[in-house]
Structures are given as structure tokens and as C-alpha cells.
Amino acid sequence: MRFFRILLTIALAFNLSNCSDKEPETTKEKLLQAIDMFNKAFQDGDNAVLESMVTENYVHTNGNSKPIGKEDWFNYLNEREDDIKSGNLQVMEYELSERRIEFYGNVAIVTGKISVSNKKKEGIQKNEYRITNIWVNEKENWKRAGFHDGKIK
Incomplete structure (x- = not known):
């Protein structure tokens, strides 16, 4: 519920x-x-x-964790980038399907399904997630302001 309050606040904060x-x-x-x-x-x-x-006030939430901000998300991304560069992680597929977009002025809510396939030394792992992204148009550039996913079983 808190995530949706954050989404609403972001949407209302923009003209x-x-x-x-x-x-x-x-x-x-x-x-x-x-x-x-x-x-x-x-x-x-x-x-x-x-x-x-x-965005500077980016909010990222996974289905199994509490929301984190931009700094914490990039801490995770830096470790992930190192794994990709070293070959410890190969992202074989990262595909958005079933995409739906709703515009609210300069804010867009994007929903869909992400299919991801990763190869690590333990083997190949495949997952699917339902996602909600919030995008805002800042000075003619679309930027992601929020993310939430839930794993599909």
C-alpha cells in the first residue's frame, strides 16, 4: 500500500x-x-x-523487499555490472512483453511482463515478473521514477 501512495505522490508532484x-x-x-x-x-x-x-528521487521495489532509493539500487547495480564484466553473470534474455501504457500528462504508468534468463556458473535460471514502472517526462526526456515487480510462479 505504501508503494501505491508513493506512486500517487510522484504522479501528483508533476505538472x-x-x-x-x-x-x-x-x-x-x-x-x-x-x-x-x-x-x-x-x-x-x-x-x-x-x-x-x-530520476533523482527514484524508488525501486521488488516483490520480496521493501522500497529502496536510487543510491541503494545503484549499489546493487554496481555489483551486478562487475559480475557481467567478469563473466560470472550472462543475461541471455531480458524481454518486456504484454506492455500497457497509460499516460497522465507527463507521467506514464507502464505495466507488463518481464522474462529474464541468466546464466551463472550454477547454470541457467529463468524467471518471469509482472512489473509496474512509473516514467516521467523531464525536459523532453523520459526517465524512470519508480519500479515494482512481483515474481510469477
Whole structure:
């Protein structure tokens, strides 16, 4: 419940009139490009790109942990990036499907399913997650402001 209060606060904190009704396809296309770029950077462990694509007050919540902020999430990402660079982790698949986008001015809520396949020395691990992302349009750039996932059994 706290996560949804945070989502609502983020949505209300932004001026919802910045998104032009005249160019919804352009707005949507830019968001789709940002999502694809973000997911590719996550798959590759490219933290520099990820850093440029999240808000300063970013909130990240996994289904099995409490919400964390940007600094704690990047601490995790730095360890993950080291594992990818050393070859201890190979992300074979990171795919968003069943994507749905709802726009609220310059805020977008993106839902979908993530399929991920990782290869470690223990073997290949496959998982699927239902996700909710909050994206905000800051100065003509879409940035992710919030994330939540729940593992699909």
C-alpha cells in the first residue's frame, strides 16, 4: 500500500499539463524508445546509461523487499555490472512483453511482463515478473521514477 501512495505522490508532484495532446504518437514513441534503451542497458549492465535515465528521487521495489532509493539500487547495480564484466553473470534474455501504457500528462504508468534468463556458473535460471514502472517526462526526456515487480510462479 505504501508503494501505491508513493506512486500517487510522484504522479501528483508533476505538472500534468506538459504532455501535448497534439502529438500523442510522438510522445508514446519517445517513451517506447526510452523503455527499450533502459531495458537494453539493464541487460548489458550499462550503469552509465541507467544513471542518466532515472530520476533523482527514484524508488525501486521488488516483490520480496521493501522500497529502496536510487543510491541503494545503484549499489546493487554496481555489483551486478562487475559480475557481467567478469563473466560470472550472462543475461541471455531480458524481454518486456504484454506492455500497457497509460499516460497522465507527463507521467506514464507502464505495466507488463518481464522474462529474464541468466546464466551463472550454477547454470541457467529463468524467471518471469509482472512489473509496474512509473516514467516521467523531464525536459523532453523520459526517465524512470519508480519500479515494482512481483515474481510469477
